[in-house]
Amino acid sequence: xxxxxAVPPAVRRRVAGRRLGLRSAGWLGVLAVAAxxxxxxxxxxKPALPTFTTxxxxxxxxxxxPALTSDILPSLGRALTGFVISAVAGIVIGLTLGYARRLGxxxxxxxxxxxxxxxxxxxxxxxxxxxLGGQMVVAVVVAAAVWPVLxxxxxxxxxxxxxxxDTARSCGIKGAALLRIVVLPAALPMVMAGLRIALSTxxxxxxxxxxxxxxxxxxxxxxxxxxxxxxxxxxAGIIVLAGLGWFxxxxxxxxxxxxxxxxxxxxxxxxG
Amino acid sequence: xxxxxFLSVTGxxxxxxxxxxxxxxxxxxxTMTVQxxxxxxxxxxxxxxxxxxxxxxxxxxxxxxxxxxxxxxxxRGVPSWLSFVFQEYNKTLFPWLSVRKNVRLxxxxxxxxxxxxxxxxxxxxxxxxxxxxxxxxxxxxxxQQRVALARAMASHPELLLMDEPFxxxxxxxxxxxxxxxxxxxxxxxxxxxLVTHDIGEAVYLSDRVxxxxxxxxxxxSEVRVDxxxxxSQSATRxxxxxxxxxxxxxxxxxxxxxxSR
Amino acid sequence: xxxxxxxxxxxxxxxxxxxxxxxxxxxVTSIQEKQRVKAPAPGxxxxxPPALDPVTPxxxxxxxRAALAGEAAQVRAGPARLRRAKAAAGVAGALGLWxxxxxxxxxxxxxFPSVQAVAAALGGSAGPLLASLGTTLESLLIxxxxxxxxxxxxxVAVGTSLxxxxxxxxxxxxxxxxxxxxxxPIAILLAGLGTTMTSGLVAFAAFWPVFIxxxxxxxxxxxxxxxxxxxxxxxxxxxxxRVVVPSAAPAIATGVRVAAGIATVVTISVELVxxxxxxxxxxxxAQEGGATALMYAGIVVGGMLGWLLSAGIxxxxxxxLPWDPAARAAA
Numbered sequence: 001x002x003x004x005x006a007v008p009p010a011v012r013r014r015v016a017g018r019r020l021g022l023r024s025a026g027w028l029g030v031l032a033v034a035a036x037x038x039x040x041x042x043x044x045x046k047p048a049l050p051t052f053t054t055x056x057x058x059x060x061x062x063x064x065x066p067a068l069t070s071d072i073l074p075s076l077g078r079a080l081t082g083f084v085i086s087a088v089a090g091i092v093i094g095l096t097l098g099y100a101r102r103l104g105x106x107x108x109x110x111x112x113x114x115x116x117x118x119x120x121x122x123x124x125x126x127x128x129x130x131x132l133g134g135q136m137v138v139a140v141v142v143a144a145a146v147w148p149v150l151x152x153x154x155x156x157x158x159x160x161x162x163x164x165x166d167t168a169r170s171c172g173i174k175g176a177a178l179l180r181i182v183v184l185p186a187a188l189p190m191v192m193a194g195l196r197i198a199l200s201t202x203x204x205x206x207x208x209x210x211x212x213x214x215x216x217x218x219x220x221x222x223x224x225x226x227x228x229x230x231x232x233x234x235x236a237g238i239i240v241l242a243g244l245g246w247f248x249x250x251x252x253x254x255x256x257x258x259x260x261x262x263x264x265x266x267x268x269x270x271x272g
Numbered sequence: 273x274x275x276x277x278f279l280s281v282t283g284x285x286x287x288x289x290x291x292x293x294x295x296x297x298x299x300x301x302x303t304m305t306v307q308x309x310x311x312x313x314x315x316x317x318x319x320x321x322x323x324x325x326x327x328x329x330x331x332x333x334x335x336x337x338x339x340x341x342x343x344x345x346x347x348r349g350v351p352s353w354l355s356f357v358f359q360e361y362n363k364t365l366f367p368w369l370s371v372r373k374n375v376r377l378x379x380x381x382x383x384x385x386x387x388x389x390x391x392x393x394x395x396x397x398x399x400x401x402x403x404x405x406x407x408x409x410x411x412x413x414x415x416q417q418r419v420a421l422a423r424a425m426a427s428h429p430e431l432l433l434m435d436e437p438f439x440x441x442x443x444x445x446x447x448x449x450x451x452x453x454x455x456x457x458x459x460x461x462x463x464x465x466l467v468t469h470d471i472g473e474a475v476y477l478s479d480r481v482x483x484x485x486x487x488x489x490x491x492x493s494e495v496r497v498d499x500x501x502x503x504s505q506s507a508t509r510x511x512x513x514x515x516x517x518x519x520x521x522x523x524x525x526x527x528x529x530x531x532s533r
Numbered sequence: 534x535x536x537x538x539x540x541x542x543x544x545x546x547x548x549x550x551x552x553x554x555x556x557x558x559x560x561v562t563s564i565q566e567k568q569r570v571k572a573p574a575p576g577x578x579x580x581x582p583p584a585l586d587p588v589t590p591x592x593x594x595x596x597x598r599a600a601l602a603g604e605a606a607q608v609r610a611g612p613a614r615l616r617r618a619k620a621a622a623g624v625a626g627a628l629g630l631w632x633x634x635x636x637x638x639x640x641x642x643x644x645f646p647s648v649q650a651v652a653a654a655l656g657g658s659a660g661p662l663l664a665s666l667g668t669t670l671e672s673l674l675i676x677x678x679x680x681x682x683x684x685x686x687x688x689v690a691v692g693t694s695l696x697x698x699x700x701x702x703x704x705x706x707x708x709x710x711x712x713x714x715x716x717x718p719i720a721i722l723l724a725g726l727g728t729t730m731t732s733g734l735v736a737f738a739a740f741w742p743v744f745i746x747x748x749x750x751x752x753x754x755x756x757x758x759x760x761x762x763x764x765x766x767x768x769x770x771x772x773x774x775r776v777v778v779p780s781a782a783p784a785i786a787t788g789v790r791v792a793a794g795i796a797t798v799v800t801i802s803v804e805l806v807x808x809x810x811x812x813x814x815x816x817x818x819a820q821e822g823g824a825t826a827l828m829y830a831g832i833v834v835g836g837m838l839g840w841l842l843s844a845g846i847x848x849x850x851x852x853x854l855p856w857d858p859a860a861r862a863a864a
Contacts, residue, residue, distance in 0.1 A: 022695065030703045105623075109622075110624055114836070116837075119798065211806050235719070327760070332764065352766055363757035364757050368854070
């Protein structure tokens with residue numbers, strides 16, 4: 001039984017107050033940025049830079065108007081489709097190549113080169129091959145988003161703890177089952193990290209692809225708005241996109257937290 | 273009382289704030305003195321706050337109450353006549369500096385020639401003169417800890433504080449390092465405070481061993497080690513008196529450990 | 534009493550779920566202590582580098598990668614030279630496969646030019662290609678340079694202050710999911726067309742990874758290293774320059790590497806959308822003119838650009854940061 005020692009109330013108050021202050025400091029920071037935007041737009045008085053409040057108020061009509069079904073949802077659909085395809089392809093190919101060391105060794109050069117190609121550079125080619133529209137957009141998204149997943153899966157599979165593999169093999173597990181039971185779960189943390197990047201990559205490439213080769217979607221919407229000088233709507237589109245990105249990212253993080261509960265425990269143990 | 277003690281610690285208490293905001297009292301009313309040239313060890317159950325106490329003694333953190341005085345004067349910050357050796361060498365040797373540069377940091381304030389001389393001397397004392405231009409990650413654990421020791425020695429400290437310095441190395445290296453510290457101490461006769469959970473080590477090296485209670489910790493009692501010097505691993509550890517002292521301390525620590533549960 | 538600047542361990546879960554989740558997802562193991570050769574060797578045994586450079590999304594990755602690089606030594610992947618040869622053989626094989634497919638007509642001629650056609654395009658159009666590359670590089674490097682410098686300086690500055698760090702927290706979390714590419718129309722509106730606009734947008738986009746990494750690494754400086762610095766008598770300024778900055782340098786290097794990729798994508802996207810020169814413009818014009826082989830040539834050059842940038846920064850990092858196991862391993 002520990003001898004109770006009085007913690008000076010002054011210390012306690014200081015600690016609690018500090019924590020509250022730090023938490024609210026973040027939001028103060030955002031407020032400061034918004035205020036700066038407002039002030040700058042009022043001072044500069046350029047039509048190209050509407051006030052923060054104008055831009056914000058344009059979001060409502062955009063999200064509730066026809067743009068929802070003609071642009072926002074299609075974009076969301078394309079991004080998610082591309083992401084899912086990239087995820088599956090990346091994980092399957094990455095894990096297989098990473099695990100099959102000899103085969104993987106031959107592929108590293110090709111993979112290294114292909115993933116270095118800036119994805120937007122493929123858009124004109126995609127247009128030639130698939131024409132304009134949603135299909136092309138999804139193809140480009142896949143071409144860009146598959147690499148973070150693949151590379152991370154590849155590397156994680158290579159680094160699978162040999163002890164896990166030996167233990168599994170001694171239980172008679174081999175081949176595809178080995179991949180499924182040992183390699184995949186062990187690689188999951190790194191794969192998740194790659195998936196998270198792939199998600200944001202998907203959105204980013206989606207926007208450019210739609211700007212260049214689609215007649216619907218958020219990217220198209222933003223570019224259209226700018227070209228028809230609907231400035232507040234341009235900003236609104238960007239804000240909607242950012243919101244979408246934030247929402248998807250948060251959803252992903254929540255899913256990740258649930259999936260990686262065991263990893264947290266292990267990491268926690270290691271850190272004591 | 274003519275001359276004030278070399279180091280006198282009076283009623284030092286310290287609380288720490290944990291990551292989730294809870295305030296934990298760690299040390300409670302610690303009082304002790306250290307004479308010049310003495311070798312002191314502090315042992316106690318794990319989690320008792322030995323490291324926190326050492327950091328407070330060394331001036332890395334200020335006590336919530338109580339004083340730490342050097343020759344009568346309260347200490348401020350980390351004094352220059354004091355050196356630290358921490359437990360995890362890979363977190364205390366700067367990995368971006370070579371061995372030599374790491375050691376030299378301790379004497380960066382004195383003129384260049386003298387600094388170079390002291391650096392070379394310190395490296396010689398720990399037997400790493402040949403590795404002066406290597407980087408810490410190229411050396412083994414025991415060697416890295418020797419570099420940490422060299423760095424502590426280079427500034428010719430009056431007081432050496434060591435926080436479980438040999439916990440991260442294997443048993444054989446540990447014995448060698450203990451003897452190395454003893455040799456350095458015998459030559460330079462600085463005062464030393466060693467925090468350790470290895471009671472045998474404490475008894476082997478020290479003149480006095482303090483037993484710490486569980487958290488919030490205070491000095492439970494003090495055991496004077498009257499074993500003859502110079503000491504040797506084989507001879508001294510075989511003495512019956514050694515076992516007697518070790519057992520007494522072990523009982524104290526175990527009791528303290530149970531108290532804090 | 535001299536004011537001690539403290540670097541308390543960041544209260545992750547409460548103040549920054551972002552960092553918390555990343556820390557959770559990336560396995561961070563303590564660096565395995567390896568018994569090195571005791572006698573001075575001609576060169577210390579290097580661990581086998583990982584075959585591919587995994588994409589790491591977050592500053593926490595530095596720790597993870599360092600840990601993983603340590604384990605890479607246990608990955609028996611064969612000597613580096615053999616693996617490089619295999620990779621090259623793989624590339625040759627892929628080219629051969631492509632040649633086969635295009636020769637036998639399995640892939641339609643017009644959309645899939647043969648290897649020779651692309652090679653001829655590369656050679657024949659070398660001049661214009663290089664010129665476009667130069668234009669792209671100009672905006673890219675200016676933007677990347679500004680972003681790296683600003684990101685590093687601001688990141689460290691913000692990281693040293695608990696309050697500044699908390700204040701920028703939500704801003705960073707909101708800026709992260711915003712694709713800078715969506716800002717292209719706005720950038721054109723505000724700054725017209727030209728190098729200034731492109732460099733500006735590139736700088737904005739590339740700033741974040743460097744800033745985030747620098748800020749995080751500054752917060753995550755090993756407390757014992759700071760203690761050691763204080764024990765050696767370092768004041769706040771010395772602590773910053775002698776401990777914090779070298780500690781954060783590897784993470785900043787990683788950030789710059791990621792930023793380079795982003796910079797490349799943004800530069801080329803601007804060129805594609807705005808129709809200004811550079812590689813993007815080159816490929817666009819090739820597409821409009823129906824010159825498929827030239828398109829492929831442009832894409833190949835783009836790939837080389839991306840690859841060389843990444844490899845170049847990696848090599849620089851290895852030179853400047855010899856102690857960082859991640860830099861050493863990412864050969």
